[in-house]
Amino acid sequence: MGRWEPDAQNRLREAALSLFADGGYERTTVAEIARAAGVTERTFFRHFADKREVLFDGQARLQDAFVGAVTGADHDAAPLAVVAAALDAAAAHFPPERREFSRQRGRIIAANPGLQERELLKLATLTDAMTEAFRRRGLAEPAASLSAHTAVVTFHVAFTQWTAPDEQRSFVDLCRSATQELRALTAG
Amino acid sequence: MGRWEPDAQNRLREAALSLFADGGYERTTVAEIARAAGVTERTFFRHFADKREVLFDGQARLQDAFVGAVTGADHDAAPLAVVAAALDAAAAHFPPERREFSRQRGRIIAANPGLQERELLKLATLTDAMTEAFRRRGLAEPAASLSAHTAVVTFHVAFTQWTAPDEQRSFVDLCRSATQELRALTAG
Structure with missing residues (x-):
């Protein structure tokens, strides 16, 4: 490993986003990304399976x-408390310094139907995994599916707010507000 | 129009589903569907833009x-009451005699990743349209998005139950049970 290797993944990610934004996702090649990051293509492929993985890894x-x-929550915790714990755990992956990356990534995905489909598939896969985790806790249907969807929808709505231009609130706060709002809405 | 024309669309749909189930979606051609339904390819294209549209029209x-x-609900109706009205309106499109078609369609989609993506995109487009309708009612974010997602998720979960093997309950009843369940979960 060369002396720059520890940062190579971050530099590749930044170079890729910049090139996707300027020249379009489809037209950007792995060779261009590697060159802009100052590494070889072989180094690129040590970090990412392909250029799409830069956005989805x-x-x-x-x-x-x-x-x-979900798996680690107390056995007798109510489903909504488990959803809240899952959202806190997920939100920890999105600290303030990641917001600008997430905004840029969102703009690139919004401009490309194939990437939008990949993003939808990612959320559907996450929902399936969460449904399975709630079932293993002993929840029956439709409660397991509804709990899983509630977690993923709240995450998705809060994420959309978090990456909006000028939004200042933290992702954790937005998740908690969205959970409160959902509770108020469904209390009807 | 020949004397069979009024039924052509239904016969095409049944022929297509049967061929998709037997020979696989990818391998089935429009020519085969038309032949099995006893009509010309030209008649097929009068009813469907392409073979995928048989599943998504x-x-x-x-x-x-x-x-x-959503648009027609009383101005002062609570969001959850509007969601319930939307689910009742949607459920009316799925009478008992449609259940077997929906089951067959679900199996074909489950076997084909491209069709799964199309189905996810359909639900995402529906959610966007619902969010816009809730915004026009004066709901702010995140309430508009959360209300729209609640309607579509409840629909999706109830639909999955409705098309499960041996399920007997009506789609309207399953939607109402899922709404009650969601309310109980979020009241947590």
């Missing part, structure tokens, strides 16, 4: 955080 | 039912 960690919180 | 009507219920 956080999925496994995010899903682990969500599912881990 | 109900989307516009479903979305109109959802959005129309």
Whole structure:
């Protein structure tokens, strides 16, 4: 490993986002990303399976955080408390210094239907994994599916707010506000 | 129009589902569907833009039912009451005699990743249209998005139950049970 290796992944990510934003996602090549980051293509492929993975490589960690919180919650915790714990665990992956990356990523995805489909599939896969985790806690249907969807929808809505231009509130605060709002709405 | 024309669309739909189930969605051609339904390819294209549309041509009507219920609800109705009205309007599109078609359609979609993405995109488009309808009612964010997601998620969960093997309850009843369950969960 060369002396720059520890930062290579971050530099590749920044270079890729910049190139996607300027020249378009489709037209950008791995060779261009590697060159802009000052590494070889081989180094790129040590960190990412392909250029799409630069935008989606956080999925496994995010899903682990969500599912881990459900699995690790007290056996007698109410579903909404488990959802709240899962959201706190997920929100920890989005500190303030990541907001600008998430905003740029969101703009690139919004401009490309194939990436939008990938993003939807990611959320659906996360919902399936959460449903399974709630079932393992002994929740029956439709409660397991509804709990899982509630967690993922609240995450998605709070994430959209968090990445909006000029938004200042933290992701944790936005998740908690959205949970409160959902509770008020469904209390009807 | 020949004397069979009024039924052509239904016969095409049944022929397509049967061929998709037997030979696989990808391998089935429009020519085969038309032949099995006893009509010309030209007749097929009078009813459907392409073979995928046989599975998705109900989307516009479903979305109109959802959005129309939100737009037509009393100005002072609570969001959850509006969601319930939207679900009742949507459920009316799924009478008992449609359940077997929906089951077959679900199996075909589950076997094809491209069709799954199309289905997810359909639900996302429906959610966007519902969010917009709730905003026009004066709901702010995140309440508008959360109300829209609540309606679509409840629909999706009830639909999955409705098309499960051996399920007997009506779609309207399953929607209402899911709404009650969600209310109980979020009251947590």
